[in-house]
Amino acid sequence: MLNSRLIALLPDLATFILVVNKGSFTAAAKELGVTPSALSKLITRLEASLSVKLFDRTTRTLQITQSGQKIYQQSVAMVNAAQLAIEVSNEEHSEPVGTITVAAPKAFLSIVLQPLVTPFLQQYPDIELKLKVSDGDINMLEQGIDIMFRLTDAPYENLISKELGKVNLSLCASPDYLALKGTPHHPTELTMHDCLYLGETKTDHIWDFVQGNETHTIPVSGRYAVNHSQMRLNGVKDGLGIGIFPDFVIKEALQNGEVIQVLEDWTIKGNYHGVIAMQYAPSKYMPTRLRVFIDYAVKHLAI
Incomplete structure (x- = not known):
């Protein structure tokens, strides 16, 4: 049940959320139309009420503490519940808002x-x-x-x-590249080709293939890696090598004949599959x- 102490804390907890989201007292104070010093005093009062340190503060930085992070998560849940109450009251609107x-x-x-x-x-x-x-x-x-x-x-x-x-991962290359370098017919042949990969992690160049009971983990290489699918697809279209994509990314390029799918009989395991x-x-x-x-x-x- 609600008690007087909890009711008194609710506005301060909502303000605490705003400070965390804005990342500074100055930005949060501007949003609320108060001074940064007034907001700092409010947070100090909240810390005293909760007997916990919410922020590590210096003249230049504001870092939430581990305890502050836990209280923030619970406070966000509280505000979300309050938002739902507002939504209930707005249900009489004829249009969603x-x-x-x-x-x-x-x-x-x-x-x-x-x-x-x-x-x-x-x-x-x-x-x-x-x-x-x-x-x-x-x-x-x-x-x-x-x-x-x-x-x-x-x-x-x-x-x-x-x-x-459903979304599957597919390999493709440009007709010009395949005409010049040949079409791979087995995953192991990819080691002899230029391959385009994301370059986000140390394992992005390791591709996993499955066909029935047969599996292969292939470390590929190439001169171009980019974690933007359209840029990577443009590189494939330009003949830089074989790329791996979610099928919806290459659908139009396949239909237009700009790229050709390779190793279609193999399932590729990985992110976005x-x-x-x-x-x-x-x-x-x-x-x-x-x-x-x-x-x-x-x-x-x-x-």
């Missing part, structure tokens, strides 16, 4: 999601849409994400997941704005 924050891998965001942004916003003029590039694991609560898209064999189990289709999963937090109450986005995505993004 509010902000939706969506995260997705870079290539999927630009190729698959981005073309649907304008028609969605035109259909729902009172919704604001924020898109975030997220190519790795994310914490939806900490980063304020409402819905995320993942290309994976293992969707997060603690979230609701809607499968919109598996199902296209749209995931969001379970809730007894879902804001209307999220419900219409989910329905729109299911209708228009099934691949």
